[in-house]
Each structure stands twice: as structure tokens, then as C-alpha cells.
Amino acid sequence: MSMQVAVGHAFSVEGREAVARAVYKARLVLGNVRIHFAVVIASFEYDFESVYNAAQTQIGDVPMIGFSTSGEFDTKGNHRRSVVVALITDDDLEVKTDWVPGFSENSVRVTNNLLRDLGLTSKEQGLLLMVADGIHGNYEAMANTLPVGRYQLAGGLSAGDIRLERTYQMGGGKFGTGGLAGAFLSGNHVRIGVGNGLGWLPVGAQFRLTDVNGLSVRGLNNKSAIEGYAEMFGRQPRDWAFPPLNTLVRLYPLGIDQGGQSMMVRTPLRIDADGSLRMHTAIPRDSIAQLLIGSREQCLAAARQAASGALAKLDGVQPKLALVFADVSWQMMFQGYEGVEIDAIREVLGEDVPLVGGYTFGQFRQTEGSPRAEFLNQYVQVVVIGEE
Numbered sequence: 001m002s003m004q005v006a007v008g009h010a011f012s013v014e015g016r017e018a019v020a021r022a023v024y025k026a027r028l029v030l031g032n033v034r035i036h037f038a039v040v041i042a043s044f045e046y047d048f049e050s051v052y053n054a055a056q057t058q059i060g061d062v063p064m065i066g067f068s069t070s071g072e073f074d075t076k077g078n079h080r081r082s083v084v085v086a087l088i089t090d091d092d093l094e095v096k097t098d099w100v101p102g103f104s105e106n107s108v109r110v111t112n113n114l115l116r117d118l119g120l121t122s123k124e125q126g127l128l129l130m131v132a133d134g135i136h137g138n139y140e141a142m143a144n145t146l147p148v149g150r151y152q153l154a155g156g157l158s159a160g161d162i163r164l165e166r167t168y169q170m171g172g173g174k175f176g177t178g179g180l181a182g183a184f185l186s187g188n189h190v191r192i193g194v195g196n197g198l199g200w201l202p203v204g205a206q207f208r209l210t211d212v213n214g215l216s217v218r219g220l221n222n223k224s225a226i227e228g229y230a231e232m233f234g235r236q237p238r239d240w241a242f243p244p245l246n247t248l249v250r251l252y253p254l255g256i257d258q259g260g261q262s263m264m265v266r267t268p269l270r271i272d273a274d275g276s277l278r279m280h281t282a283i284p285r286d287s288i289a290q291l292l293i294g295s296r297e298q299c300l301a302a303a304r305q306a307a308s309g310a311l312a313k314l315d316g317v318q319p320k321l322a323l324v325f326a327d328v329s330w331q332m333m334f335q336g337y338e339g340v341e342i343d344a345i346r347e348v349l350g351e352d353v354p355l356v357g358g359y360t361f362g363q364f365r366q367t368e369g370s371p372r373a374e375f376l377n378q379y380v381q382v383v384v385i386g387e388e
Helices: 015-030 048-059 107-118 139-145 225-233 237-241 245-251 296-312 328-333 340-349
Strands: 004-011 037-043 064-069 072-074 077-079 082-089 094-100 127-132 152-157 168-171 174-177 180-186 190-198 200-213 216-220 254-256 264-266 268-271 277-279 288-294 319-327 355-360 363-365 374-376 379-387
Touching: 004 015, 004 072, 004 319, 015 037, 015 048, 015 082, 037 048, 037 072, 037 355, 048 064, 048 082, 048 168, 048 174, 064 127, 064 180, 064 355, 072 082, 077 340, 082 319, 082 355, 094 107, 094 168, 094 174, 107 127, 107 139, 107 180, 127 168, 127 379, 139 374, 152 190, 152 319, 152 379, 168 180, 180 190, 190 296, 190 363, 200 254, 216 225, 225 237, 225 268, 237 245, 245 268, 245 328, 296 319, 296 328, 296 340, 296 379, 319 328, 319 340, 328 355, 340 355, 340 379, 363 379
Parallel strands: 037 064, 127 152, 319 355
Antiparallel strands: 004 082, 037 082, 064 168, 072 077, 072 355, 094 180, 127 180, 152 363, 168 174, 190 379, 200 216, 200 288, 216 277, 254 264, 254 288, 268 277, 319 379, 363 374
């Protein structure tokens, strides 16, 4: 059987009902066929145990990956407090999935365990799709643990409520918080493309990170971080320590100088009560950073770039499904203009390609032959899956 894909989306007060409706809509398209792979993306506002149980009941014993998000994508645009589901049937598609707890405590060990369970080596060719806890974990160490190989890497950090510091992942018949989910897709006739785009550029302001402690950047140019942002953007420093400004700081990431290499983008998760920037990964003390600012126009161009880059890697094969992972800063950027970034992607891929995705706290990237995997902040990532 050739590859067939269907996407379902549903709103509901309860997560289990939203899953049931979304799966029902997708099943109406596919009919009574065997499902070989499923993707489930659900609002963090739902009880995720109910989401997981409903997915297991409605979809059955099928390789599955899923995560929590602050906004869900489907072919019609983006949504809030809903569930999107993608179902794929293809006799040529081989999928292995798993979820391993404890990523927040020991990211390297958990990554190695997941790779072992998925049977991934440097010789395998396909797509490694990974979803990690979005708030706690060593993402740089995880990226360095992945073997160089012929596979492509995509995925990101599950999103959720920053105040509760809890995000969810599911895979391999398991789910939970603080873990790492993964899926490896391969097949003789399966073709995969991954593209990435960044809609933020330097504006000339430059800092030296003069006080760094683990994930906290406390000092910029020998002043407190909160004072540095207050001077640039106005408002009193104390205003930046509380909502909404303490999380809107994500709109203003830092571009870290890497000594002649490409700029590394690192985004504050929030401003803590002590006035420091809480980062996703540690940044070396005395690093030179540039302030980056985005715009809707730049982001739309980046979305088209990501879609074009993914499509080019299919070598003319028609895409059957698109997966989209966008940083939550994109959700902030397009508030009041919801769905336009999805429209930009569909301009490139075509109106008939089913699409699912969600906002994340970061992405992972490694293209075939690249020396190492990367952890990304602030990007949009497009993954296209087709069949030759």
C-alpha cells in the first residue's frame, strides 16, 4: 500500500474528548486501514494522562510520538486548547518509538538509552524525531551524544506552563514529564526533508556576559541583566521581573559570538525574580552577545525558507505530510495575526499537503554528513515526509 496520511483536529473542554474527535476525523479520511505511525500534539492545558489514555484507546497499539504545546498547527492554521493528530499508513514505513524518563536528571544517560532502544547507529538512514522536556535538561550534552550518521534529525522541546515548570512527552506506549521521546522513521521508498529558518537579526547592541552562574545570566556589561533590558526597552527594572514582561523577554534573544563560526542563538526562558535571565543552556562567562530582534516580515521569509529547504531535499518527490515546530516566540510575534506563518509554509509546499505541528521551547537539527547535532532557539523547523 502506498503512503496515505490524514490529519484530524478538534477542540473540547476535556483532552480525551478532543483526542477522540481528532482521531475520528482522520479515520474518516483513511477508512478502516492499519495505521503504521501516529503523531499526537495536545495543549498543555489538558490533563495529559487523559490525552495519552485516549490516544492509546482510539489509535491502538501503533508506534506513536506526541508532546504538549502552547499552540497547535494543522492545515488550516494554528489553534489553542485543542488536539491535532496525524495518522500515516504505509507498508514500506518502518517506525520505532520510545519514551525514557529522567532526562532532566541525566540527559546523556537517557539519550543513550533512547538511541539503544531505537536501534540507531551511524549507519542508519532515515529521520530521528526527538521531543525532550522543555524546561529541565542538558540539551547541549544531548546534542553532543547523538552519533554522526546518514540520518536527519528534527524535533524540539515540548512546551507548557513555565510557572509550573512541567511539559509532557509520549512515545513507545509510555508518557510522562521530564523525559525524552523519540521516533526513528525509515523505508526504502520513504523520502524526508528538513529545513530551518530564523526570523531574528542583530540590531547593533552588544553585551559582554559578565556574571554567569549555570543557566542564569546575571550580568550584562557589569550591570544586572534586568537593568540592561530596562535601559534598552524602557520601563522600570522591577517591571521586567513580573508578567507579562518576564516571559515576553523571549522576543529578544542573544546571538552569541563563536569566534568566526555562525552565530549561536540563545533565548531567555524568562527573567527570574532576582533579575537574571534564565536560559535553556549554559553560556560561557565573558561571551560576547548581540541583541536580536525579529519582525513578522522576517519570520514569514524564514518560514518560506524552512519549507523550501525541506522540499528541496525530497528531490522532486511529492510531500505527503509536513511537521512544523516553531519556537514559542513565534506565537508571541504573531499574536493578532494567527495562522499567517502556516499560510507562508503552505505557499511553498502546496495547499493539499496535510500539516501538523506545535510551538516548542527549541529545536534540534543535524543534517546528513554534518559534524554534530545542534540545539536551536528561536527557529521554525519544517519536516516533510514523502514517498518515491
